[in-house]
Each structure stands twice: as structure tokens, then as C-alpha cells.
Amino acid sequence: MQKYCGIGLMSGTSLDGLDMVCCNFYVGNEETTYHIEAFREIPYGKEWREKLSGAFYLDATQLNQLDKEYGIFLGKKVKQFCQEHHLTPDFVASHGHTVFHRPEEKISLQIGSGSEIANESGFTTVNNFRMADVLKGGQGAPLVPIGDQMLFGEYDFCLNIGGISNVSFNRHGKRIAYDIAPANMVLNHLASKAGYDYDQDGKIAASGQVNQSLCNTLDSLPFFKQPFPKSLGREWVEGYYLPIVESAPLSLSDQLATCTYQIGRQITHELNDFPTGKILITGGGAYNQTLINTIRQHSHHHIVIPDSVTVSMKEALVFAYLGLRRLRGEVNCLASVTGATSDTCSGDVYQPRPKYLSNNI
Structure with a gap:
């Protein structure tokens, strides 16, 4: 060893x-x-x-x-x-x-x-x-799945809720991963309008009302209907998602409530298509109780929130692992995840x- x-x-x-x-x-x-x-x-x-x-x-x-x-x-x-x-x-x-x-x-x-x-x-x-x-024609994202597979293989799904929410899992012997929806990039932006860095524990969202009309409009964005592999960036969030949210004549708390709910429902909509298993949730969104409650309420999977170090540091940990594999000359980016013509x-x-x-x- x-x-x-x-x-x-x-x-x-x-x-x-x-x-x-x-x-x-x-x-x-x-x-x-x-x-x-x-x-x-x-x-x-x-x-x-x-x-x-x-x-x-x-x-x-x-x-x-x-x-x-x-x-x-x-x-x-x-x-x-x-x-x-x-x-x-x-x-x-x-x-x-x-x-x-x-x-x-x-x-x-x-x-x-x-x-x-x-x-x-x-x-x-x-x-x-x-x-x-x-x-090589890939999405260049997500990159974390090979770390999920090698370091956290006991879980059926690894869901990271950071600026963007993404998931990885094994399917037919291959690792699959893709971005599901924007997450903290949107929620933090909205919270900043009230002078906060983020919506702590999802409290602002919890104080608002979900607007189903806005939720339906967001759900209709073409990205959510695209098959994987697919990935998101700030350009898409600022060009498509946020303009819809910010043009809605709603209070800030209602905007946050609706976006938090919409993100949670998109996550469960994606994962409920698969047999029941264990989902490891990490990233800052794991601390958003309103978001996690939405996921728990609508998911048939077993939700696992690990210790706070793993929640916060998993992506940094996996990038250290990707660096190690690069220096050892081993594959660290999977074509089955990104859609590239070959592993790299x-x-x-x-x-x-x-x-x-x-x-x-």
C-alpha cells in the first residue's frame, strides 16, 4: 500500500x-x-x-x-x-x-x-x-463522480448541493453523473437582497409561500427536460433562471420559498425514477433544512446527511483525489459521466x- x-x-x-x-x-x-x-x-x-x-x-x-x-x-x-x-x-x-x-x-x-x-x-x-x-467533446462536468465511486461507493447516489446540485450513481456497470438544477447560486443571490450571505437553515424560505405558477414556469425551462449528460454554469442561471424569478411580482420570502421548493422537487423528480437506495447529501445545501425537508417529503430513497466535515469538505477532498490520480497517470474524468469520446x-x-x-x- x-x-x-x-x-x-x-x-x-x-x-x-x-x-x-x-x-x-x-x-x-x-x-x-x-x-x-x-x-x-x-x-x-x-x-x-x-x-x-x-x-x-x-x-x-x-x-x-x-x-x-x-x-x-x-x-x-x-x-x-x-x-x-x-x-x-x-x-x-x-x-x-x-x-x-x-x-x-x-x-x-x-x-x-x-x-x-x-x-x-x-x-x-x-x-x-x-x-x-x-x-474530447465532453461536458467537463461533473468531475467528482470518480471520487464518489472510489471513496464513497457504499452509497447508491451521491448528491452534492452546492452552487449547482449534481448527482452521481452507477447504472449498468458505468458511473453516471450530471447537474440537476441550480441551487445555492440562486438561493444565496436572493438572500443577499436581504443583506445575508445565505438563507441560514432555509428560514427565509420557510417563512414564505410557494408560488405554483412561478414553479411551473421554472420547471418548463428546456434544461430540465434534457437527457443526461448535461451541465450548468453561471451563464445559464443568470441568463434564464434568475430573470424569471426576479420578474415575478412576489416578496423575497416567496421567491426563496418557491425556488427552494422547485430545486428540491427537481432533485426528487430525477432520483425517484430509480430503485430505492441510499442518498449521501453533501455541500452547503445539506444545511438548508427547508430544502432537505422538501427532498425527504417527496423522495422514496433513504436520505443520509453525514458529519459536518464530510458535508463541507467532500468536494475539496475529491479534488485532492483527482490530483493524485493525475500525478499517478490514472483516469480521473469518466466519459460515461461527461459524454466525451474517451476517459481522460x-x-x-x-x-x-x-x-x-x-x-x-
Whole structure:
């Protein structure tokens, strides 16, 4: 059995903050196990939330500069994290922050320069996990399913409710995964209008009334009727979903109630087509009691909410695992999930600048 130590970084589309986890992986002939050594949730301040949310509108020069700045930010956070916990990881794996995701145009961009992360942290860094798949005709998403299969195989379904809700499961001997609906990207946006970063426990939604007319209009969006594989990005949410919600003459609490209900019903609508099993739910949405109650009420599956570390850190953990597989030369992106022409071993690898070189070289 071989042991590796990796750090995974995840910045989701909901702009909550940066998830950072250090894991030891134990790779044997039959299975891989893991142990979380340390973790940290780093909320974004107002400045970084504004920078990242506005990245979509920058010109090429500005976007390139933000890519570098964000990479430096990530690298410094990794270095600080390692110093505080006395960690010496073999590598860092960073998802980055998604700016564009239009796989039909062969475009998917996550910022957070891997070179800058490596230079600032001092550790080998893997990033840009999506493009190899996109260039082979895939959606480039979701990426987590191979980790679901290898690390959380005891569950029939792995449902992550982050900025976007997505699911993975085995079907006819292959791993299947796809995005189901927007989630915290929408709910956090609406909550921000009342001065909150998010709707804590779904309390605002619980105080409102579901508007069935709005719910039906959202349900009629073509994406929800598309077969998998399929994926969502901020462009779709801001271009199609939010304009419908925000044009509805409803109170904020009713808008949140309706969106929370619609998201929950879309999730159960998808999963109720399959035989009863265990669903592992992770991501920030697992803390939204109104959303979870909707899922429980309408699902025939057994719902499992794990410990808070797994809820919050599962995606960062899996990205560390994807980085490990990239460095071992193993498949880390499944064509059965993304629709690509073949599986890929995805990710760009950066080594830190040698210490004897000047920063000007």
C-alpha cells in the first residue's frame, strides 16, 4: 500500500468561500482509503466576492491579471495552512473558480493560476481539470463522480448541493453523473437582497409561500427536460433562471420559498425514477433544512446527511483525489459521466519555482 498526502482546494459557484482540506490517501491494489488530517473553510471577504462574481465581465487583460492574483491568494492560503498544521503535502490540487463554462463551444475557464499557487505554496500543483474532457467533446462536468465511486461507493447516489446540485450513481456497470438544477447560486443571490450571505437553515424560505405558477414556469425551462449528460454554469442561471424569478411580482420570502421548493422537487423528480437506495447529501445545501425537508417529503430513497466535515469538505477532498490520480497517470474524468469520446487523465501540473531563482526570472 502506498501513502500520499495531498491538499484539495474548492471554490464553488455559490461564492461562499474557499474549502481547503489535507488528506492522506492509502492506495492499495483493490481500494483507496483516506484520512482527513486538517481542514479549513475560508469565507470570502466582500472584495474577493466582488472580484470573482465580476470576473465574467472582464476583458482578457483584466481576467489574466485576476487569474494571477487569485492564484497568489490561494498559494498564500495553502502556505499558511501548512505552517499552522505542520503539513508537508506531496501536492496541491485546485479546482479554481469557474468564470465560463460553455462546453458546447469547447470553453471552460477556471481561474487561479496553477503556476502562482505552486510558487507561493512551494508545492507541486495540479489544476485545470476540465479542459481535456471538453476538448474530447465532453461536458467537463461533473468531475467528482470518480471520487464518489472510489471513496464513497457504499452509497447508491451521491448528491452534492452546492452552487449547482449534481448527482452521481452507477447504472449498468458505468458511473453516471450530471447537474440537476441550480441551487445555492440562486438561493444565496436572493438572500443577499436581504443583506445575508445565505438563507441560514432555509428560514427565509420557510417563512414564505410557494408560488405554483412561478414553479411551473421554472420547471418548463428546456434544461430540465434534457437527457443526461448535461451541465450548468453561471451563464445559464443568470441568463434564464434568475430573470424569471426576479420578474415575478412576489416578496423575497416567496421567491426563496418557491425556488427552494422547485430545486428540491427537481432533485426528487430525477432520483425517484430509480430503485430505492441510499442518498449521501453533501455541500452547503445539506444545511438548508427547508430544502432537505422538501427532498425527504417527496423522495422514496433513504436520505443520509453525514458529519459536518464530510458535508463541507467532500468536494475539496475529491479534488485532492483527482490530483493524485493525475500525478499517478490514472483516469480521473469518466466519459460515461461527461459524454466525451474517451476517459481522460486531466489536469495541468506545475512545479514551484526553484528557490535559487529570482522572482524576476
